[in-house]
Amino acid sequence: MARPDIDQSFADLSYEAMADAALSKAQSLNVSYADFRFERLKGQLINMRDLQLEGLVTSESLGFAVRLVKDGSWGFAASVELSPEAAARAVEQATDVARTLSSLNSEPVELADEPTYEDSFVSSYDIDPFSVPDEEKVSFLKGINEKVLASKKADHVDFALSQVLENKFFASLSGSKITQQRVRLQGNFDAVRVDKDSGAFDTMRSNAVPVGKGWEYISSEYDFMADAEEIPSLLEEKMASKSVDPGPYDLVIDPTNLWLTIHESIGHATELDRALGYEAAYAGTSFATIDNLGKLQYGSPVMHVTGDRLAENGLASVGYDDEGVAAQQWDIIKDGVLVGYQLNRQMAEKQGFGRSNGCAFADSPLHVPLQRMPNVSLQPGQKNLSLDDLIDGVDRGIYIVGDKSWSIDMQRYNFQFTGQRFYEIRSGKIIGQLKDVAYQATTTDFWNSMEAVGGPSTYLLGGAFNCGKGQPGQIAPVSHGAPVALFRQINVLNTTHEGGSS
Amino acid sequence: MKIQDTMEKILQLSKADECIVISEESSNANVRWANNTTTTNGVAEARKLHVISTKNKRVGVVGRTYFPDDQLEDLVRESEAACEDKPEAEDYAPLIEGISNDGWSESLDRIGIEVFSNFAPELAQVFKEAESSDTKLFGFADHSTSAVYLATSSGMRLGHMQGEGKLEVNAKSSDYSRSSWVGQATSTFRDIDLSRHYERLQQRLGWAEKKLDLDPGHYEVLLEPSAVTDMLLYSYWTSLARDADEGRTVFSKPGGGNRKGEQLYPDHVTIYSDPSEPGFEVSPFQVVPTSNSQASVFDNGLACDRTEWVSRGVLQNLVTPRYWADKTEGPAVPFIDNLIFPSNGPSLDDMISSTRRALLVTCLWYIREVDPQTLLLTGLTRDGVFLVEDGEVKGAVNNFRFNMSPVGMLAQAHELGASEPTLAREFGDYFTFAKAPPVRVADWNMSSVSQAT
Numbered sequence: 001m002a003r004p005d006i007d008q009s010f011a012d013l014s015y016e017a018m019a020d021a022a023l024s025k026a027q028s029l030n031v032s033y034a035d036f037r038f039e040r041l042k043g044q045l046i047n048m049r050d051l052q053l054e055g056l057v058t059s060e061s062l063g064f065a066v067r068l069v070k071d072g073s074w075g076f077a078a079s080v081e082l083s084p085e086a087a088a089r090a091v092e093q094a095t096d097v098a099r100t101l102s103s104l105n106s107e108p109v110e111l112a113d114e115p116t117y118e119d120s121f122v123s124s125y126d127i128d129p130f131s132v133p134d135e136e137k138v139s140f141l142k143g144i145n146e147k148v149l150a151s152k153k154a155d156h157v158d159f160a161l162s163q164v165l166e167n168k169f170f171a172s173l174s175g176s177k178i179t180q181q182r183v184r185l186q187g188n189f190d191a192v193r194v195d196k197d198s199g200a201f202d203t204m205r206s207n208a209v210p211v212g213k214g215w216e217y218i219s220s221e222y223d224f225m226a227d228a229e230e231i232p233s234l235l236e237e238k239m240a241s242k243s244v245d246p247g248p249y250d251l252v253i254d255p256t257n258l259w260l261t262i263h264e265s266i267g268h269a270t271e272l273d274r275a276l277g278y279e280a281a282y283a284g285t286s287f288a289t290i291d292n293l294g295k296l297q298y299g300s301p302v303m304h305v306t307g308d309r310l311a312e313n314g315l316a317s318v319g320y321d322d323e324g325v326a327a328q329q330w331d332i333i334k335d336g337v338l339v340g341y342q343l344n345r346q347m348a349e350k351q352g353f354g355r356s357n358g359c360a361f362a363d364s365p366l367h368v369p370l371q372r373m374p375n376v377s378l379q380p381g382q383k384n385l386s387l388d389d390l391i392d393g394v395d396r397g398i399y400i401v402g403d404k405s406w407s408i409d410m411q412r413y414n415f416q417f418t419g420q421r422f423y424e425i426r427s428g429k430i431i432g433q434l435k436d437v438a439y440q441a442t443t444t445d446f447w448n449s450m451e452a453v454g455g456p457s458t459y460l461l462g463g464a465f466n467c468g469k470g471q472p473g474q475i476a477p478v479s480h481g482a483p484v485a486l487f488r489q490i491n492v493l494n495t496t497h498e499g500g501s502s
Numbered sequence: 503m504k505i506q507d508t509m510e511k512i513l514q515l516s517k518a519d520e521c522i523v524i525s526e527e528s529s530n531a532n533v534r535w536a537n538n539t540t541t542t543n544g545v546a547e548a549r550k551l552h553v554i555s556t557k558n559k560r561v562g563v564v565g566r567t568y569f570p571d572d573q574l575e576d577l578v579r580e581s582e583a584a585c586e587d588k589p590e591a592e593d594y595a596p597l598i599e600g601i602s603n604d605g606w607s608e609s610l611d612r613i614g615i616e617v618f619s620n621f622a623p624e625l626a627q628v629f630k631e632a633e634s635s636d637t638k639l640f641g642f643a644d645h646s647t648s649a650v651y652l653a654t655s656s657g658m659r660l661g662h663m664q665g666e667g668k669l670e671v672n673a674k675s676s677d678y679s680r681s682s683w684v685g686q687a688t689s690t691f692r693d694i695d696l697s698r699h700y701e702r703l704q705q706r707l708g709w710a711e712k713k714l715d716l717d718p719g720h721y722e723v724l725l726e727p728s729a730v731t732d733m734l735l736y737s738y739w740t741s742l743a744r745d746a747d748e749g750r751t752v753f754s755k756p757g758g759g760n761r762k763g764e765q766l767y768p769d770h771v772t773i774y775s776d777p778s779e780p781g782f783e784v785s786p787f788q789v790v791p792t793s794n795s796q797a798s799v800f801d802n803g804l805a806c807d808r809t810e811w812v813s814r815g816v817l818q819n820l821v822t823p824r825y826w827a828d829k830t831e832g833p834a835v836p837f838i839d840n841l842i843f844p845s846n847g848p849s850l851d852d853m854i855s856s857t858r859r860a861l862l863v864t865c866l867w868y869i870r871e872v873d874p875q876t877l878l879l880t881g882l883t884r885d886g887v888f889l890v891e892d893g894e895v896k897g898a899v900n901n902f903r904f905n906m907s908p909v910g911m912l913a914q915a916h917e918l919g920a921s922e923p924t925l926a927r928e929f930g931d932y933f934t935f936a937k938a939p940p941v942r943v944a945d946w947n948m949s950s951v952s953q954a955t
Contacts, residue, residue, distance in 0.1 A: 076543060142589075156748060203874070407882070495873045495905070
């Protein structure tokens, strides 16, 4: 796929002059480290509800940040005022921050080395979504709305479509100058069915995934119309289906559901900042503490999990992270054993890893880069097992498709997930849908119960736009690849029973 | 150019049928710490301008953070052009006319890192005390000032200034096996009493020196105000009239319509919002950059009056944009950014003293919707669950995953304590100002044990 050029309207902005002003000011103040980051975020959100355009807003955010280390303490200042003078003033403010808070700092900041780069990076996409007329987008959403409602099996439909064009310029005192451009979008509809007499209702969502692609994903790659045809009938069938009997089941989990379980129980658990306690007051810590590295049997021997910032169309894929570290790929879990973490430059130095693996990210020019999640993916098996192969090996189980509700504790032990659809498996065959299903487990028990993973043909890159972490709160886009996988004897709850009193 | 002048110029440039201009500016300082040392910090100045144009009842919205004078006309034309290829807006309503307030002429009171000039040395001292008592501290101090302005072609000129901040502190024993948490919302950051918070944290760590293991099951619980507020906020965000009228929420009535007027909770439950509640002041008018299921751009400027959501246990109001109010022939009821659950009941200590057996829950975490039909939520207890027996705290117990509905919680709210300002542990990021009592709930489903400490 040919890569587009950096958007000229971004390249025309005067960020290099601002960077020069900031970094020369920083040098004059004898800081041991300084970087300048300039960002433009173009976003568009479209909501259509029951054939009516509920909202369409197109936004553009521009701003910059200066981050520096003065006398061993971090200082950070950011602004939306765009001038060399404002950039130099931000350096003074950041220095003031470092000085004011220096009495609170007992660990002088040191960063792992990284070569300097003068480079640019553009993610792979064909059609800039901001080049597509609103009319075409609205017409597309309306067509899907019409199809869903025409089924007479759904009473309501909501379609939300979000598109982002992200540009970043990074320059450091050590000499890096990096310009990057990424595109991403996510869209899905929810069909809603209401039984007015009983008051019962339920929803079902289409199966598209958030992607680091352009409008081509909507216009020619993902078949939303097929979902619009199929989902209302599936929803009707689900509402009429049997309520699950709670208890242990073998689960065959589709990548449309498993990506989120990977995200919560592996992705966050192997963030080194969590393992070191940096997120203890907020997002939480991790059971996978650093003394477990190379020892913890995280999962079964078929479990191979990688971290990367390189995957084609991955939401966390970049050329360089927000500390100027080049994108990489590495093992996190190999043969079921914990072998790697997600790092930034400070933690890489502190823990003796030698080099960061490039996981620093800030969601806005006004926020500090944190250690954020790369694409964390469960690799497919060597044997090319299919979905049918896995179902064939289940006597009594459930095949789970699509993500819905999710929750996990602050050390990433105990989780509970639901899904969009649950298919009952008996004697190796799917016999119909179930409803009111949630699965609940402890992370290492769950992954050690994984008996088999599907082959490359079952692999799908799922993900999210809005992974939350940090204070002030930040969101991050991240992808997770997974094959279909088979888990033995996982605890399944009936959510209706859960809501009842004793 | 002052932002008000920029907004006036935009209105002058507008060739649309109607034009709404919204400006939001803020100034922020924050510091974060872990293991008794700082981790991240910073100051940031932000602003955003939205121009909303209408033509033949079609809406075009454009947002910008960068809008120099020589680009204003392009911004206005872009907003107008965005109307051209759109369908008529379902939520169209004529703009509210001609109201103004003194806030329009006020300016943002910017802050810098000096907002922590007194707090930083206090925190440094507390770090020293923590080090000497085998305690690790983690937390976040954050303060912002913000200014929002609204100007419309129908003559509205409104402004609102606000201070908004918070302190969160988590204390752990050095082996991380015991943990406690406190949080405080603030509008000035001058009312933070760190030493009082630290005493409470140490009291709770002391309670946790004795550990007890309990099985999952249904328990009587004493929820502290933070936990109560997190549950209430989810319910508040779900209290949307249109969704209820369409049969999509727990507040929908079988057969059609919504459950307004139904006695859902005991008589002693009243919950309201009031933008002028002393100590909890928030914007007294609606600001809506883009229409969504909660509010419409045509609600901009709508006055936020004191609104009782629940009156003596009866569901009284649901959030209703103007267009939906018109369609259903009822009043428009805007969402308001504070939540007050009043009660003059006993103190938490007195509630503990009168308890035969219950779990005392400090706060909740990772709360997500499981079943919208009943508004069943799942989540975790965090940083302090204690067994209370015969009027005394016996020790800390393991954390649990719960599955509960806030509607069910309030229906079983057998005893309310004394209301106090509180910070929702999880949703405090999105909703700062709340007041709630500790609540005794008779039957709370602790679905499974969490090993997290």
